[in-house]
Each structure stands twice: as structure tokens, then as C-alpha cells.
Amino acid sequence: MDTKVLSTGVRYTNLPENYVRPESDRPRLSEFSACDDVPVIDLGLEDxxxxxxxIAEACKSYGFFQVxxxxxxxxxxxxxxxxxxxxVL
Incomplete structure (x- = not known):
């Protein structure tokens, strides 16, 4: 079976099927509330x-962060x- 991955450099006009999650597995954005206190990490810090x-604390507490x-x-x-x-339509 030919494996399609986006990192091969091949230009696809449509997203390969193996990248599309079934509708039932997709997150329902209407079920999420806003997050006003997203951790902001300054990558310019010398320390x-x-x-x-x-970064470790943000990952443990939130699962994501902004840089x-x-x-x-x-x-x-x-x-x-x-x-x-x-x-992509």
C-alpha cells in the first residue's frame, strides 16, 4: 500500500484521506469554553x-501555550x- 504523508514534498490538491478524522471523532468546538489565561512563554529569556x-508547567497544567x-x-x-x-474544497 502506498503511504501518503504530507512531509514527502508532494503537492496535494486535497488532503489525503488518512489525514481526515471521521465526523464522530472530531472535536465539537461549541462544547469548549473560552480560555482567558493561556500561558505565554517568552522564548527570548536568557535563562x-x-x-x-x-514550558513544562504550561504543558502539565494546560496542555498548550503561546510563545x-x-x-x-x-x-x-x-x-x-x-x-x-x-x-480546501
Whole structure:
């Protein structure tokens, strides 16, 4: 069986079927409440040990976090958001 993975560099016009979760397994966003206190991690801190501790705590307590001062240009972030929000029909 030919395995399709997005990391192969092949340009797909549609998402391969093995990447699509069944409707019953998809999260229902209407069932989630807003989170106003998402941990924000500053990757620009000089104390790398502190950064690691902050990430570990955020992962344990929340399961996710937001990063700032990550070094990724605003242009790259905007392009990523454009691609992420583009819908494949």
C-alpha cells in the first residue's frame, strides 16, 4: 500500500484521506469554553532553564501555550495563517 504523508514534498490538491478524522471523532468546538489565561512563554529569556520550566508547567497544567519572541518574522507568521485558514474544497 502506498503511504501518503504530507512531509514527502508532494503537492496535494486535497488532503489525503488518512489525514481526515471521521465526523464522530472530531472535536465539537461549541462544547469548549473560552480560555482567558493561556500561558505565554517568552522564548527570548536568557535563562533557558526557566524557559524549559515554564514550558513544562504550561504543558502539565494546560496542555498548550503561546510563545512570544520566537524569532519568526511577522511575514512568515502571516503567510502561515493565510495557508492555515485557506479551505480546501
Amino acid at each position: 533557558r532553564t526557566q524557559v524549559v520550566k515554564l 512570544i519572541n520566537h524569532g519568526v518574522s511577522l511575514e512568515a507568521v502571516e503567510k502561515m495563517l493565510e495557508v492555515a485558514t485557506d479551505r
